[in-house]
Amino acid sequence: MSLLELEGVDAYYGESHILRAVSLSVEEGEICALLGRNGAGKTTTLRSIAGAKPPAVRDGRITFDGTEVTGRAAEDVSMGGISLVPEERRIFADLTVAENLHLADVARNRSNTFGRSIRIGRDGMTTEEVFEFFPRLEERDSQKAGTLSGGEQQMLAIGRALKQTTELMMLDEPYEGLAPQIIEAVEHAIERISDAGTTLLLVEQNAVAAINIADRCYVIDQGEIVFEGSAEELREDDETRERYLGV
């Protein structure tokens, strides 16, 4: 059984039909990449899985670890073990680095969990473990997150997700706006997260970088999955790459 499974998902932003019968699956322990052009439906797919609204999922099923999560509230999906490192990172700029990370602890407070019908996923990292993972964050822990560099903000967004009860981490354009040597550092971090046993679903416009680290790839175009296969298969499939990814 796949860890995450989407079957025929139709998602809408208002009346515009964005995802058309999207089916995909992510296997436990792998790095899965969802590739496509700007506006192809990559972010909408991740938001549908995460339970963020909009989009509205009007048809189809999303199953995580054997439980249907279609249409559940974002906070419930998150506690169940799916974390999202969103596009543009969305760190809390006015809070310190430590406070940003501490919010994941707050999520496990009893005041947040009591009375909710949620299955809480496995424990995430502690702040100390995150600091071991990204020593740069420890140096900056009392600094306002908004003052960090782009790369450090990306580390913080990933660190925040590592602290959640994560079994599946979804990363939306983690390389966006980063300098080449920082991209390498983030790539390295993603591989270490994967090695530590977290399943990853990676969305990228930068197809070359994503194919490099992915085990399996999906290509989405105009809301439909147009390719499914291993990273090697996509590397060798010139037609798909040129037609849908422009590389």
Add this chain to the structure above:
Amino acid sequence: MSLVSEAARILLNGLQTGAIYVLLAIGLSIILGTLKFVNFAHGALYLIGLYAGLLISQETTFSGGQLAEFGFGTIGLDWGFLAALLIVPALVFVLGIAMERFVARPFYDRPDTDQILLTFGLAIVAQQVVRVLFSGSSQNFAQPSWAAGPLQLPLIGGFPQWRLWVIGITAVLVLIVYALIEFTDFGLTVRAGTQDTEMVQLLGIDISRPYVVVFGIGAALAGVAGVVGGPLNVVNPTVGTDILVPAFITVVIGGLGSIRGAVLGGLILGITESFLIQWSLVIPSLGIDYGFAPWSQVGIYAIAAVILLVRPQGLLGSEVDVS
């Protein structure tokens, strides 16, 4: 009276007037900042706090209204002012929570204009219900016996004790709320939610829980304002809508969602108002002796206009777009 003592008196009166605005503005501001909910019924919570305080604290004879017609013209628990000061915030806190759940929550995703129509309508309903029950005439809310009369202060001389209490009570409450927002997990969630509600939810936090508490706290502060301000201001059914405008101005000039902004805004308005009420231009050689009291309301709008021209986001507001 010397210039210094006059200035000190104006300042103290300004702090007291401002304190009431601060109590109202903090609730308005954090509700607007976190829940993006425009609550024109905030003044109704002040009104309800005021009348609840009146009825708990003393016995009052209402000359008109439905209650008087049914033979309940003289009512009140007569438990004393302290009882009112303790019970009313709890009562209005609960009312605030009910209001969040049943009035505000269904309207979070609706445009501001819908929220304004809804809450303004609610404010009018509250006002009219009070009028029907207790008549529109003004009542006398007695000062607490333990704080009646003047206190001799250096420089100033005799100053009404209760006004000093209002300043003190407000300061304590502001500090408590500030500490709650700055130093607790609850406050951290609220501050994060002010910046990006959805991201907080994506971290697994059910943000409706801290938000309902925010609403309750804001309501309770408005209720307290009604009680502590009761003995100093008029008591009649229109006070809720009357005080809403300066309260909103306080929020706007202080900066949305900022507690420190609400305090600063309230003090600026209070001191401006008290200055204009008490100051007269006296030039004996020209035979000029003109009091500015009639201009006090004009003054607070003028100062708000000037501040907003210079800093549209308010004095301590960030430039984050809250729409």
